[in-house]
Amino acid sequence: MQVPETFTGWVVFLLQQYGGVLLKGAVVTLLLAITGTLVGCVIGLVVGAIETIPEEEADSAVARILLRAVKKVLYAYVEVFRGTPMIVQAMVVYYGAMSIFNIDMSPLFAGFFVVSINTGAYMAETIRGGIESIDDGQKEAAIAIGMNHFEAMRYIILPQAVRNILPQIGNNLIINIKDTSVLNVISVTELYFASKSAAGVYYKYFEVFFITCCIYFLMTFTASRLLRWWEKRIDGPADYCLVEYDPMVDPCTEYPLTMVKKGGK
Amino acid sequence: MAEPVLSIRNLKKDFGTREILKGLSFDVCKGDVVTIIGPSGSGKSTLIRCVNFLETPTDGQVLYKGRPVRDTFHKLSLYRTKVGMVFQQFNLFNNLNVLDNCTVGPVKVLGMDKLEAEQRAVQYLETVGMHGYVNARPGQLSGGQKQRVAIARALTLQPEVLLLDEPTSALDPEMVGEVLAVMRKLADEGLTMVVVTHEMAFARDVSSHVIFIDQGVIAEEGSPDEIFGHPKQQRTQEFLARFQLQYGAQ
Numbered sequence: 001m002q003v004p005e006t007f008t009g010w011v012v013f014l015l016q017q018y019g020g021v022l023l024k025g026a027v028v029t030l031l032l033a034i035t036g037t038l039v040g041c042v043i044g045l046v047v048g049a050i051e052t053i054p055e056e057e058a059d060s061a062v063a064r065i066l067l068r069a070v071k072k073v074l075y076a077y078v079e080v081f082r083g084t085p086m087i088v089q090a091m092v093v094y095y096g097a098m099s100i101f102n103i104d105m106s107p108l109f110a111g112f113f114v115v116s117i118n119t120g121a122y123m124a125e126t127i128r129g130g131i132e133s134i135d136d137g138q139k140e141a142a143i144a145i146g147m148n149h150f151e152a153m154r155y156i157i158l159p160q161a162v163r164n165i166l167p168q169i170g171n172n173l174i175i176n177i178k179d180t181s182v183l184n185v186i187s188v189t190e191l192y193f194a195s196k197s198a199a200g201v202y203y204k205y206f207e208v209f210f211i212t213c214c215i216y217f218l219m220t221f222t223a224s225r226l227l228r229w230w231e232k233r234i235d236g237p238a239d240y241c242l243v244e245y246d247p248m249v250d251p252c253t254e255y256p257l258t259m260v261k262k263g264g265k
Numbered sequence: 266m267a268e269p270v271l272s273i274r275n276l277k278k279d280f281g282t283r284e285i286l287k288g289l290s291f292d293v294c295k296g297d298v299v300t301i302i303g304p305s306g307s308g309k310s311t312l313i314r315c316v317n318f319l320e321t322p323t324d325g326q327v328l329y330k331g332r333p334v335r336d337t338f339h340k341l342s343l344y345r346t347k348v349g350m351v352f353q354q355f356n357l358f359n360n361l362n363v364l365d366n367c368t369v370g371p372v373k374v375l376g377m378d379k380l381e382a383e384q385r386a387v388q389y390l391e392t393v394g395m396h397g398y399v400n401a402r403p404g405q406l407s408g409g410q411k412q413r414v415a416i417a418r419a420l421t422l423q424p425e426v427l428l429l430d431e432p433t434s435a436l437d438p439e440m441v442g443e444v445l446a447v448m449r450k451l452a453d454e455g456l457t458m459v460v461v462t463h464e465m466a467f468a469r470d471v472s473s474h475v476i477f478i479d480q481g482v483i484a485e486e487g488s489p490d491e492i493f494g495h496p497k498q499q500r501t502q503e504f505l506a507r508f509q510l511q512y513g514a515q
Binding site: 056135137138140141142143144145146147148151155156159160163236 | 317319321340342343345346349350352354355356357358359360361369370373374375402415418419422
């Protein structure tokens with residue numbers, strides 16, 4: 001077999017030999033990052049919505065004590081998972097599950113689990129900040145038309161809060177794309193793990209990791225562009241069209257509302 | 266006299282050691298337009314916010330059609346759909362367009378059919394002259410337009426009483442007129458309203474009953490003629506004297 005001599009030659013050679021392996025690793029990395037961020041967001045939304053329940057909302061003393069207890073538990077969760085490295089969490093969860101609960105989870109499942117709850121802890125704080133950034137009048141108006149805390153959160157506050165923290169969600173996604181590399185300690189075959197294996201064959205660390213570097217950047221850059229595009233889409237059109245329609249002229253005609261609503265462009 | 270829709274009985278509210286409301290009582294009957302006037306800091310807004318429990322009263326009762334609110338409604342949220350609220354700062358939902366601002370209450374709270382709610386919303390947007398703006402987002406409207414949409418939003422729930430907390434105080438002078446015109450129209454149509462306001466001309470011309478509040482108590486109340494024509498209390502006279510210039514302009 002012809003062994004290449006130049007840097008470029010090695011890169012091309014390694015791509016031919018291990019391109020597939022690296023690609024598979026990249027797919028696993030992306031899956032971990034996207035799933036982790038999504039599940040993390042859901043955890044964050046729930047924790048954030050619970051943490052912002054005012055105590056007056058609880059009707060009875062029992063409900064108030066329960067609410068306080070739940071808030072304490074959530075607070076502990078956030079502090080513990082923000083306060084310890086993900087690489088350590090991976091070890092504790094993967095080996096801990098085996099030795100204490102006798103659960104033999106696959107490394108990949110442990111990976112998904114760790115990334116999700118880790119992101120959730122960060123997102124909980126981000127979303128709490130997002131909720132608190134929304135003017136109190138929005139919540140008041142929602143309450144005044146008869147909504148309870150969770151309806152106000154779901155239909156009014158969270159849609160606005162999530163829009164405001166979208167850049168931070170993007171940050172988390174990008175951080176997750178990169179930081180899932182620590183999961184190689186529990187042998188999750190993500191991009192870093194795949195690269196290390198590939199590099200070990202010919203001892204060509206620089207060449208392989210140069211490719212890896214490019215793949216990571218390609219993934220994070222694409223993610224950040226997509227998020228920007230999504231932000232713009234959420235903001236909707238900058239203008240609106242007036243509806244030239246007078247229902248008093250013929251009150252019997254059905255108002256073509258579905259068409260009206262799409263007309264803003 | 267008609268049965269009162271709302272009866273406020275000896276309402277008190279403290280914030281910490283500060284006593285804001287010191288026991289107020291009054292009735293709101295069907296078709297009444299009750300205006301609440303008084304100096305800043307006298308407790309007008311606190312009072313109207315206590316009426317729909319955005320602030321929890323420290324003491325006293327709010328009766329809905331003669332019965333305590335808590336007895337009639339097992340959830341406060343249902344009571345609030347009967348007592349609409351319009352805020353000084355409009356508080357339109359910024360994530361929704363004009364139409365959805367109006368329909369989100371009926372659809373999500375009352376479980377009304379979406380199309381029916383939209384038709385009803387358009388009808389009320391028509392009343393306030395904002396039916397052309399169904400697609401617009403709150404950020405794209407002027408203050409007066411926002412407040413008119415806010416009124417339509419409250420009306421779409423078809424409340425028994427509409428509470429308005431200084432609805433024109435956050436507006437540029439040139440936009441006050443359009444909002445007052447809408448309120449006047451609603452009063453003519455027989456809507457029951459409780460209005461906290463600094464617009465004395467509106468209070469004088471439109472209301473059926475005027476309540477003057479000073480330092481957390483009702484200092485004087487009566488028909489617009491009594492309050493504006495022949496105020497008995499010195500405090501009322503002093504307060505109204507500040508608005509005399511405005512009268513000259515009318």
